[in-house]
Amino acid sequence: MIRLDPVEAAKQFIDTHFPNCQGALLSGSVVRGEATETSDLDLVIFDKKILASYRESLFDYGWPIEVFVHHLTSYRKFFEMDCKAAKPSMPRMVAEGIILKDEGMLESIKKEAADLLKKGPEKWSEEVINTKRYFISDALEDFLGRNNRAEDLFIANTLAELVHEFVLRTNQHWIGSSKWIIRALKQYDEAFTSEFVEAFDRFYLFGDKEKVVHLVDKVLEPYGDGYLKDFL
Template identity: 50%
Template sequence: MKDIRNRMNAREAARKIVEQHFPSCTGAVLAGSVLRGEATNTSDLDIVIFDKKLPASYRTSFNSFGWPVEAFVHNSESYKFFFESDRKRARPSLPDMVANGVIIKNEDGIMDKIKVEANQILTNGPDKWTKEEIDLKRYFLTDVLDDFIGSEYRPEELFILNKLMDLVCEFILRTKNQWVGDSKGMYRALQRHDDTLTEELIRSVDTFYQYNEKKSMIEFVDRILEPYGGRFFEGFLLGKMESAQSKEM
C-alpha cells in the first residue's frame, strides 16, 4: 500500500479525477478524512458528483492518481432523496459530505445551492424521538444489557458488548436530538456531543476487554437509562391488535 505521504495532493488528485472520470458533471465536492487532517495510509478520496444528465444515482469505487476513490454520483434530483433518507434515519452522511466538503467543480453555482440545502438539514437536526420511540429503544437496550449480564461465554460477550455500545451511543445522542453515525462516525458524533461521557464509555468497555469486568459497563448503561425510566421489560407491548385486546376483556 502506497504511503500517503508519497501520494499526489488530495485536492489536486480530486480535480484530475473529476476531469478524467466525470468530465460532463456540473458540480463536485471532495469530502472525508483528507480534509480533516485525519487521513491514514488506508484513507480514500470521497467525492460527490452532480451530473444533471445522469438518469439515476450510483456509487462506484476505483483507483486513480495514486488514490483509492469512492464516488457518490447524483443527478439534479436524486441527491434530494438521499438527503431526506439520511435525515429520517438521523445519519446525515451525504448532507455532511456536501456541507463540509471542498468544492472541486461548480458550474452555474450549482454547488452553492446544494451546499445551502445540506447546511440547512444539519442545522435543523434530526426529528425528535417520541415517548413511544424512547420506550422502544429502552426495551431493546434492556434486552441486550440483560444478555450481557447473563452471558458467561467470552466470545458471545464480545459480540453482545459491540451491540450494546452501538445501542447506548444511539440512545444518548437521539434522546438529546443529536445526529448519529456508523462505525467510527458514531464515536465522533458522541465525542462532539459529550467528550467526558465518551471517555467514560471507552474506559468501561476497555475494563471489560482487559479484565473481564462488567460492572462499570452495566452501571454506565443503567445511568443513561435512569432519566427515562430505567430498564424496560415489564409492560412492554408492540403490535398487539385491538381485536385481540377485546377478546381478553
C-alpha cells in the same frame, strides 16, 4: 504510481472522467485533515445528464477513489434517507466538501446540507424511547446473566451500539456507525464519550462488567426508576 496531492488528484480525475459535470466536491478525511495511508478520496459529482444516481470505487492518480454521482435533484432522496436513519453521510459530505467545479448551483446545495445537519434528526416519541429502553435493558440482562466470554463479547457490542444510539437520539444528535459512533459521541459530549470508552474497554480487557452496568443505568435512569441497579 506517485500519489498526487489530494486536491490536484481530484481535479485531474474530474477533468478526465466527468469533464461535463455541473459541479464536483472533494470530501472525507482528506478535507477534515484526518487522512491516513489508507484514506481514499470521496468525490460527489453533480451531472444533469445521468439518468440515475450511482456509486463507484476506482483507483487513479495514486489514490483509491469513491465517487458518488447524482443529477441535480436525486441527491435530495439520499439526504432524506440519511436523515431518516439519523446518519447524515451524504449531507455531511456535501456540507464539508471543497468545491472543485461549480456552474453556479453548489452553494445552495451546500447550504441545504448544512441546514439539515444543524436541524438534527427527528425527535423520538415517548413510545420509541420506551421501546429502545426495553431493548437496552433486555441486552443488559443477557449481559449480566451469562458467564460465556464468547457470547458476552457480542452482547457488549450490541449494548454499545444501543447505548450510543439512545444517548444521541434522546438528545436530538446524529448517530454513527463503525468509527463514526465515537465521532458522533464526541460531538455530543467528550466527557461522556471518555466514560463510554473506558467502560467498554475495561470489559474487553479484563471482563469487568461493572462500569458498563453503571453506564447503562446512568443513561436510562432519567427515563425510568433506575431499576437496573438491582442487578449490581
